[in-house]
Amino acid sequence: MTQLQTKTANSPEVSSQWLDVSVPIYAGMVHFPDNPAIEIAKITDVESGDICTISRLALGSHTGTHIDAPMHFLPGGTGTEQVPLDHLIGPARVIEIKDPDLVRAEELRVHDLGVGERLLFKTSNSERCWKTSQFVPDFVSIAEDAASYLAGLNTLAVGIDYLSAGSPETHRTLLGAGVVIVEGLNLTGISQGRYELLCLPLKILGGDGALARVLLKVSNGAHGSKASAEGNKKASKRQGGG
Numbered sequence: 001m002t003q004l005q006t007k008t009a010n011s012p013e014v015s016s017q018w019l020d021v022s023v024p025i026y027a028g029m030v031h032f033p034d035n036p037a038i039e040i041a042k043i044t045d046v047e048s049g050d051i052c053t054i055s056r057l058a059l060g061s062h063t064g065t066h067i068d069a070p071m072h073f074l075p076g077g078t079g080t081e082q083v084p085l086d087h088l089i090g091p092a093r094v095i096e097i098k099d100p101d102l103v104r105a106e107e108l109r110v111h112d113l114g115v116g117e118r119l120l121f122k123t124s125n126s127e128r129c130w131k132t133s134q135f136v137p138d139f140v141s142i143a144e145d146a147a148s149y150l151a152g153l154n155t156l157a158v159g160i161d162y163l164s165a166g167s168p169e170t171h172r173t174l175l176g177a178g179v180v181i182v183e184g185l186n187l188t189g190i191s192q193g194r195y196e197l198l199c200l201p202l203k204i205l206g207g208d209g210a211l212a213r214v215l216l217k218v219s220n221g222a223h224g225s226k227a228s229a230e231g232n233k234k235a236s237k238r239q240g241g242g
């Protein structure tokens with residue numbers, strides 16, 4: 001890792017009032033197991049006497065911090081360029097998940113979720129998974145009952161702090177209901193509360209996923225929650241896709 005990567009790999013960087021909850025992109029970084037490896041190579045370099053420096057990037061569409069488009073899991077689904085940006089810009093809540101295995105509907109109900117919210121789930125993933133460039137298979141993801149619950153609330157966007165929202169059924173339920181899925185967030189150091197969200201995915205035509213820069217700014221309405229850990233029963237997980 002370069003000095004820059006070391007600096008930003010494990011904690012969000014503060015830029016004025018905005019908190020960067022995106023992960024850095026670099027050659028050899030972690031990726032979902034069946035997704036392409038990340039390669040970044042200079043094809044010209046001013047340090048070698050070339051007139052300018054240009055790199056070639058080879059990476060999967062679900063690399064690092066990114067959104068999933070409906071077509072990622074839904075036949076006939078739309079691509080990244082049609083994902084409504086107003087789902088990804090505006091008031092949002094970071095919710096700290098206590099359950100060590102899954103984001104479950106039972107725990108979400110404690111938080112009095114409203115209709116049409118933008119929700120980012122801070123799980124143990126943030127502290128646990130981004131410290132290593134090895135893929136962590138037992139990451140916390142969104143249970144299918146939680147996906148149904150969020151879909152029923154017409155949630156605008158759901159964010160998770162590792163490389164997959166959960167099972168194929170979780171993806172299909174969320175994407176089918178128009179919920180934009182944001183994956184690969186690093187919420188280390190981010191407290192539960194209310195924020196302004198700015199998530200701008202690349203405009204990839206017909207893209208099943210798009211890398212995104214995601215920023216949070218503390219909202220004046222920021223507050224904690226008295227939510228307690230509940231429902232820690234183990235459940236088998238089947239992850240999908242990245």
Ligand SMILES: [Zn+2]
Pocket residue numbers: 062066067068163164183209241242
């Ligand atoms: Zn994805």
